[in-house]
Amino acid sequence: MSLLALFQWCEQSGIGDTIRRSSWLFPVIEAVHLLGLGLIGGAVLVVDLRLLDLGLRRYSVARLARDAQPWLIGSLGLMIATGGLLFMSEAIKCYYHGAFWFKMASLFLAIVFTFTIQRKVIMADGVGVSPRWSKVVALVSVALWSGVGIGGRWIGFS
Amino acid sequence: MAARERAVAICRPEITELKIADFLMQARGTSLLALLVLLLCFLVIAPTQASAPMVQRSDELARQVHLISSDTAGGKWARLAHFGEGAPIEASLLQDESPATAPGGSLLAFFQRMGDSSWSTGLHESRYAYDLIESVHVWALCLFFGLAVMFDFRLLNRTMRSVPVSEVARRLLPWTVVGFVVMVISGTLLFSAIPLRSYQNIFFRTKMIMLLLAGLNVWIFHSGVYRRVASWDVNTVPPRAARVAGTLSLVLWVCIVLSGRMIAYNWFDCDRQPQRPIVNFLTSCVPTASEH
Numbered sequence: 001m002s003l004l005a006l007f008q009w010c011e012q013s014g015i016g017d018t019i020r021r022s023s024w025l026f027p028v029i030e031a032v033h034l035l036g037l038g039l040i041g042g043a044v045l046v047v048d049l050r051l052l053d054l055g056l057r058r059y060s061v062a063r064l065a066r067d068a069q070p071w072l073i074g075s076l077g078l079m080i081a082t083g084g085l086l087f088m089s090e091a092i093k094c095y096y097h098g099a100f101w102f103k104m105a106s107l108f109l110a111i112v113f114t115f116t117i118q119r120k121v122i123m124a125d126g127v128g129v130s131p132r133w134s135k136v137v138a139l140v141s142v143a144l145w146s147g148v149g150i151g152g153r154w155i156g157f158s
Numbered sequence: 159m160a161a162r163e164r165a166v167a168i169c170r171p172e173i174t175e176l177k178i179a180d181f182l183m184q185a186r187g188t189s190l191l192a193l194l195v196l197l198l199c200f201l202v203i204a205p206t207q208a209s210a211p212m213v214q215r216s217d218e219l220a221r222q223v224h225l226i227s228s229d230t231a232g233g234k235w236a237r238l239a240h241f242g243e244g245a246p247i248e249a250s251l252l253q254d255e256s257p258a259t260a261p262g263g264s265l266l267a268f269f270q271r272m273g274d275s276s277w278s279t280g281l282h283e284s285r286y287a288y289d290l291i292e293s294v295h296v297w298a299l300c301l302f303f304g305l306a307v308m309f310d311f312r313l314l315n316r317t318m319r320s321v322p323v324s325e326v327a328r329r330l331l332p333w334t335v336v337g338f339v340v341m342v343i344s345g346t347l348l349f350s351a352i353p354l355r356s357y358q359n360i361f362f363r364t365k366m367i368m369l370l371l372a373g374l375n376v377w378i379f380h381s382g383v384y385r386r387v388a389s390w391d392v393n394t395v396p397p398r399a400a401r402v403a404g405t406l407s408l409v410l411w412v413c414i415v416l417s418g419r420m421i422a423y424n425w426f427d428c429d430r431q432p433q434r435p436i437v438n439f440l441t442s443c444v445p446t447a448s449e450h
Binding site: 023024027030031034035037038039040041042043044045046049054055056057058059063064067068070071145146149150153154157 | 289292293296297299300301303304305306307308311317318319320321325326329330333412415416419420422423425
């Protein structure tokens with residue numbers, strides 16, 4: 001099955017159809033999606049600000065990350081669930097929309113980066129990690145997640 | 159215990175800084191909030207009647223297509239493409255009645271004049287400026303809302319339990335202030351692009367009222383229980399007043415984000431008649447006879 005066929009199948013699915021038919025389902029799901037974005041923003045920024053030496057400086061990065069982790073995973077789950085529903089309702093539009101692909105690429109990179117390179121730096125907890133490298137990692141993380149959020153916003157612009 | 163003492167020792171010296179930053183966040187509100195939320199829920203759930211034809215000033219159309227994402231007729235998402243076909247013709251038929259005769263007419267007239275200014279029309283007709291400002295608004299939402307929520311969660315003992323509350327406040331709240339300032343500036347710009355419609359939008363009004371309540375909550379928190387923070391700083395469970403403030407803050411900001419997102423939808427707009435009388439009352443809308 002080609003990618004386009006898959007997207008067409010999503011668009012024609014019962015879920016996609018139900019959301020399209022309703023005048024309030026899409027807005028409500030979208031609003032929850034936005035809340036999830038805010039939550040991710042908080043969970044990511046608490047850790048990244050710490051890595052940048054701008055946030056909770058006196059507190060161990062590893063512990064801070066452990067505290068923020070459930071919120072990151074939880075809101076990511078919420079985002080993917082609501083985002084999936086939104087996608088089902090307008091899959092074809094997404095297929096032809098550059099912002100959608102930009103967002104997906106950013107999302108993929110952001111997730112991979114967060115759970116590999118960044119996680120390693122965080123777990124090292126400052127031991128054997130230069131402050132400059134910590135900051136670079138934090139900036140890359142902020143940039144990637146920003147790409148996800150802003151790319152998402154632009155899917156809504158024609 | 160040792161960790162506790164260390165935490166106290168660490169942050170005592172700087173507890174008092176950050177007055178303004180603290181001021182902008184957190185605290186407690188009133189039962190008005192519950193009423194407003196109920197009202198909002200009612201308005202969202204209540205079915206709108208058959209839609210009247212879209213009547214807009216043609217110069218607003220280019221911008222409105224971004225905002226109007228639903229039309230009740232077929233539940234289809236009206237996008238630029240759809241609008242290109244039919245709406246401009248309808249738009250050209252409209253009568254340009256002055257809403258200045260409505261209650262609160264002077265403000266309406268003021269926002270109408272603002273909407274007619276070259277700044278406003280330029281902004282809402284621009285190809286990218288409006289979208290860019292909106293992106294900034296969303297980005298700053300992560301900074302402001304995300305960190306404010308993390309602070310609320312600390313008050314509710316849901317995260318960063320071993321960090322003293324004052325430490326979280328001192329390190330995170332300045333960032334929420336930065337986010338808040340960016341949100342207010344970008345939000346004001348967005349408003350100035352579509353002032354009249356926004357002013358009459360029920361979700362916009364709800365959002366503004368809740369913003370005031372959220373500000374009140376911040377003020378009460380910081381002039382009340384937070385002044386005694388030294389006595390409960392390292393408690394994993396802060397005192398009741400602080401938890402109430404955290405809960406109210408969470409509820410209010412969530413509702414503010416939700417209603418902010420809903421401003422984009424035109425279910426209760428003045429140019430979609432007939433509406434329930436309560437809706438027209440709440441939006442200061444006086445439909446002309448031809449709209450019934």
